[in-house]
Amino acid sequence: MTPHATPVGGRLWTPSVQLLSGILGISLIVMLWRFVFGLGATTALNDGYPLGLWIAFDVVTGTALACGGYGVAILVYVLNKGRYHPMVRPALLTSALGYTLAAIGVNLDLGRWYLVWKVPLYFWHWNFNSALLEVALCIMAYMVVLWIELSPAFFEKFQDSPIGSLRRVSRAALPILEKASLWIIALGLLLPTMHQSSLGTLMLLAGARLHPLWNTPILPLLFLISCVSMGYAMVVFESAFSSIAFKRTPEIKMLAGLAGAMVPILYVFAVLRFADLAWRGRLGLLFAGDGRSVLAALEFVLFLAPTVMLATRARRHDLGNLVRAAMVMMFAGALYRFDTYLVAFTPGAHWSYFPSVQEILITLGLVSVELMAYILIVKTFPILAGHPAAAERQAV
Amino acid sequence: MGISRRAALQGMVLGGASVAGAATASAAERPEAPSDAVGLLYDTTLCIGCKTCVVACQDANGLPRDPAGIDAKYDAPVDLSAKTKNVIKLYVEGGKRSFVKVQCMHCVDPACTSACMLGALQKREHGIVSYDPALCVGCRYCEVACPYNVPRFEFAKATPKIVKCELCRTRLAEGREPACSEVCPRKAVIFGKRSDLLKEAKRRLAASPGKYVPKVFGETDGGGTQVLYLSHVPFEKLGFPTLGDESTPSLLRSIQHSVYRGFAAPAALYAVLGMVMLRNRRAGPGGEP
Numbered sequence: 191m192t193p194h195a196t197p198v199g200g201r202l203w204t205p206s207v208q209l210l211s212g213i214l215g216i217s218l219i220v221m222l223w224r225f226v227f228g229l230g231a232t233t234a235l236n237d238g239y240p241l242g243l244w245i246a247f248d249v250v251t252g253t254a255l256a257c258g259g260y261g262v263a264i265l266v267y268v269l270n271k272g273r274y275h276p277m278v279r280p281a282l283l284t285s286a287l288g289y290t291l292a293a294i295g296v297n298l299d300l301g302r303w304y305l306v307w308k309v310p311l312y313f314w315h316w317n318f319n320s321a322l323l324e325v326a327l328c329i330m331a332y333m334v335v336l337w338i339e340l341s342p343a344f345f346e347k348f349q350d351s352p353i354g355s356l357r358r359v360s361r362a363a364l365p366i367l368e369k370a371s372l373w374i375i376a377l378g379l380l381l382p383t384m385h386q387s388s389l390g391t392l393m394l395l396a397g398a399r400l401h402p403l404w405n406t407p408i409l410p411l412l413f414l415i416s417c418v419s420m421g422y423a424m425v426v427f428e429s430a431f432s433s434i435a436f437k438r439t440p441e442i443k444m445l446a447g448l449a450g451a452m453v454p455i456l457y458v459f460a461v462l463r464f465a466d467l468a469w470r471g472r473l474g475l476l477f478a479g480d481g482r483s484v485l486a487a488l489e490f491v492l493f494l495a496p497t498v499m500l501a502t503r504a505r506r507h508d509l510g511n512l513v514r515a516a517m518v519m520m521f522a523g524a525l526y527r528f529d530t531y532l533v534a535f536t537p538g539a540h541w542s543y544f545p546s547v548q549e550i551l552i553t554l555g556l557v558s559v560e561l562m563a564y565i566l567i568v569k570t571f572p573i574l575a576g577h578p579a580a581a582e583r584q585a586v
Numbered sequence: 587m588g589i590s591r592r593a594a595l596q597g598m599v600l601g602g603a604s605v606a607g608a609a610t611a612s613a614a615e616r617p618e619a620p621s622d623a624v625g626l627l628y629d630t631t632l633c634i635g636c637k638t639c640v641v642a643c644q645d646a647n648g649l650p651r652d653p654a655g656i657d658a659k660y661d662a663p664v665d666l667s668a669k670t671k672n673v674i675k676l677y678v679e680g681g682k683r684s685f686v687k688v689q690c691m692h693c694v695d696p697a698c699t700s701a702c703m704l705g706a707l708q709k710r711e712h713g714i715v716s717y718d719p720a721l722c723v724g725c726r727y728c729e730v731a732c733p734y735n736v737p738r739f740e741f742a743k744a745t746p747k748i749v750k751c752e753l754c755r756t757r758l759a760e761g762r763e764p765a766c767s768e769v770c771p772r773k774a775v776i777f778g779k780r781s782d783l784l785k786e787a788k789r790r791l792a793a794s795p796g797k798y799v800p801k802v803f804g805e806t807d808g809g810g811t812q813v814l815y816l817s818h819v820p821f822e823k824l825g826f827p828t829l830g831d832e833s834t835p836s837l838l839r840s841i842q843h844s845v846y847r848g849f850a851a852p853a854a855l856y857a858v859l860g861m862v863m864l865r866n867r868r869a870g871p872g873g874e875p
Contacts, residue, residue: 230741301724397834
């Protein structure tokens with residue numbers, strides 16, 4: 191698949207990994223607390239705001255940030271831009287980790303998590319009108335697809351394993367995966383198209399309780415477009431992070447190319463969003479001066495700022511600038527999702543929600559696992575392409 | 587490369603269209619109440635706020651008392667909650683006042699059942715929106731969906747359930763009427779077939795012009811409800827949302843169905859994606875033009 195991908199190598203139990211495990215440890219205690227005493231004892235969730243940080247961030251924002259695998263796959267396999275191929279594996283890894291963590295986040299949020307196995311298995315009870323069912327099934331399936339897409343990286347390592355059975359399985363699996371790869375990748379493109387748009391459809395069911403600044407029938411389309419921009423941003427960020435953390439030569443040319451592809455996507459999002467507000471006669475709400483109008487206006491600023499930051503060739507080839515633009519882009523998409531799920535939801539003035547310390551700690555724990563798993567996997571398995579800039583011991 | 591790019595574009599357009607189709611699709615099905623639909627008719631001009639129905643509901647549903655007040659000695663639920671499926675509220679503004687009974691509206695086309703992944707909430711016999719905890723994973727999407735903010739969740743428990751009025755369906759099965767309407771001393775809330783209740787409501791409107799706001803809430807609101815209301819003060823003052831005649835789920839069905847009907851669009855997109863990639867693979871990586 192990726193001929194030049196190699197394990198980064200180096201020490202695994204580094205100070206950063208130690209710190210991340212510490213955060214995870216605290217988070218695990220809070221998770222236990224949540225499962226023993228319930229959601230009321232540990233979260234700020236209530237009957238007015240039944241969905242909170244875990245859904246808005248861990249699931250809705252987390253999976254969108256994990257759309258790098260989707261975005262890069264479109265570029266490489268559909269648009270046939272083979273030069274981006276070295277980005278596929280790292281993007282798939284962040285995607286697989288992001289979706290896996292989102293799945294864990296969902297199970298923390300589900301009040302009756304012990305029945306969740308019924309969702310994929312009780313197919314005769316499936317309610318096909320439920321956008322949430324589609325999201326749930328698609329995310330479960332996509333998580334599996336992502337790990338299958340990524341599995342050659344593990345099998346390539348294990349085909350030289352001293353353990354005989356592991357070696358045999360790996361050597362048998364690789365050619366099968368190579369043959370099936372195309373149809374697995376196609377599934378890996380179809381599933382996010384379906385569920386990332388349905389994440390938008392989901393909130394439409396709130397009907398009149400969804401604020402008109404966000405309540406539009408094109409919500410699914412806006413969610414789909416923004417997940418691509420967030421996914422690309424994550425790839426840029428992750429690539430820059432790896433180049434600094436693991437002292438690899440940054441793939442500036444490739445990142446600049448990606449940045450060029452992102453600009454039109456951001457424009458399309460902003461123009462569609464603006465045109466939709468105008469079409470529905472809701473533009474005035476943008477200038478209402480209340481908190482919601484400020485946030486909606488901020489979304490526009492954040493979506494459009496990177497188009498200026500990445501306007502010239504020189505700026506696109508400046509690594510620092512690329513990282514800043516990527517961060518703005520991630521923040522733009524995250525804000526849009528938070529706004530749609532929490533700010534735009536108006537259950538009534540007597541309800542309020544702000545995440546509890548426990549909710550925040552658990553979310554931090556999930557992010558820590560993700561970072562830790564990323565560091566450990568790229569050190570052990572052939573994920574990253576390119577050559578180490580220096581052979582000395584890694585800093586992270 | 588030219589060919590593959592065209593095919594790729596076709597794929598993207600198809601994918602985009604399947605999503606954008608959502609925006610233009612017209613409303614598909616508009617369901618009607620089943621012929622054996624039952625419900626309640628509540629009349630604000632008859633209710634004296636005695637709250638007998640609140641206590642009767644607690645007893646009939648095995649719910650605990652919900653004490654409030656300074657020393658928490660007065661059973662006075664202030665809102666629907668994990669302990670309360672039926673509550674009487676009071677609206678006062680200037681010289682105007684009105685009681686209002688709040689419980690599940692048993693929508694004709696409910697958003698909660700549309701949300702529910704495995705159909706834990708479902709319109710079952712007599713069109714009653716009933717709850718089967720064995721199919722509920724506790725996602726609380728029903729709470730997001732309900733325009734009346736009716737379903738409540740047992741946040742305080744480690745093994746929580748959704749709590750909502752099920753129109754005393756177990757009593758109905760025994761040939762008895764719901765507890766709230768049975769005990770009402772003023773017949774402010776009455777039980778019956780939805781069609782009969784609607785006729786009765788219109789009869790009252792016609793018999794006393796000027797007494798009521800000239801509207802039966804629930805006849806068409808949000809696609810209609812099986813619990814109907816007559817009021818002498820504007821409905822929005824009583825906390826009712828202003829809803830169109832079309833239910834939110836019917837709009838969503840038109841989106842979901844136009845994209846996913848027969849799974850044709852996803853299957854087509856999958857096939858196109860596969861073919862584009864097959865062609866790309868044969869052509870070799872395009873890379874830089």
